[in-house]
Amino acid sequence: xxxxxxxxxxxxxxxxxxxxxxxxxxxxxxxxxxxxxxxxxxxxxxxxxxxxxxxxxxxxxxxxxxxxxxxxxxxxxxxxxxxxxxxxxxxxxxxxxxxxxxxxxxxxxx
Amino acid sequence: xxxxxxxxxxxxxxxxxxxxxxxxxxxxxxxxxxxxxxxxxxxxxxxxxxxxxxxxxxxxxxxxxxxxxxxxxxxxxxxxxxxxxxxxxxxxxxxxxxxxxxxxxxxxxxxxxxxxxxx
Numbered sequence: 001x002x003x004x005x006x007x008x009x010x011x012x013x014x015x016x017x018x019x020x021x022x023x024x025x026x027x028x029x030x031x032x033x034x035x036x037x038x039x040x041x042x043x044x045x046x047x048x049x050x051x052x053x054x055x056x057x058x059x060x061x062x063x064x065x066x067x068x069x070x071x072x073x074x075x076x077x078x079x080x081x082x083x084x085x086x087x088x089x090x091x092x093x094x095x096x097x098x099x100x101x102x103x104x105x106x107x108x109x110x
Numbered sequence: 111x112x113x114x115x116x117x118x119x120x121x122x123x124x125x126x127x128x129x130x131x132x133x134x135x136x137x138x139x140x141x142x143x144x145x146x147x148x149x150x151x152x153x154x155x156x157x158x159x160x161x162x163x164x165x166x167x168x169x170x171x172x173x174x175x176x177x178x179x180x181x182x183x184x185x186x187x188x189x190x191x192x193x194x195x196x197x198x199x200x201x202x203x204x205x206x207x208x209x210x211x212x213x214x215x216x217x218x219x220x221x222x223x224x225x226x227x228x229x
Contacts, residue, residue: 033217040198040223040225041222041223042112042114042200042202042220042221042222042223043153043200043202043218043220044112044220045217045218045219048217088153092216097143097155097157097158097166097167097168098143098155098216098218099155100145100152100153100154100155101152102152103152103153
């Protein structure tokens with residue numbers, strides 16, 4: 001079963017707009033990571049947020065974490081067509097491996 | 111380029127057959143992970159090896175097995191293949207990355223995947 005559940009499943013926006021994706025998880029975590037996947041290719045690590053952090057920034061990416069609600073959000077600001085991809089949240093469970101959500105498919109129209 | 115290589119890129123085979131997928135981790139990485147990505151199941155963690163030893167197990171079927179060799183490359187063996195085994199199989203490797211503020215976390219670097227088609 002999926003540890004993380006992203007929503008929305010698909011998001012279509014215009015270039016320049018902001019994109020927000022959400023992720024919920026079920027168990028206690030040490031950290032939560034976001035990955036990006038271009039169609040049919042391997043995943044690329046974007047950003048990690050620890051359980052004792054509430055917000056983290058990396059370039060145009062902003063991640064928040066609410067451990068009381070077991071949820072995280074990824075915000076991509078000033079989106080570009082090249083941001084078109086699927087985005088996954090993932091949690092790392094000791095001895096059980098990385099659990100990925102179902103992903104949000106983002107389409108940025110030029 | 112993540113530094114993780116996987117072969118073959120594509121594999122087409124028939125039901126009941128057995129195949130072996132190969133993965134070479136990034137130089138210096140001791141951990142290798144295998145994932146299956148299909149349309150209906152999403153990205154599923156199968157198994158992890160660390161320096162030759164099994165470290166964690168996920169949703170890996172009994173028909174599937176893996177191993178990590180002394181040179182740290184890994185192989186995933188899929189046997190008695192069924193139509194539903196058609197998927198992208200990814201390998202990832204990791205060392206241990208240190209995050210800002212100290213501590214360690216497990217950033218994984220993914221290979222390009224092997225697309226398996228079972229006919």
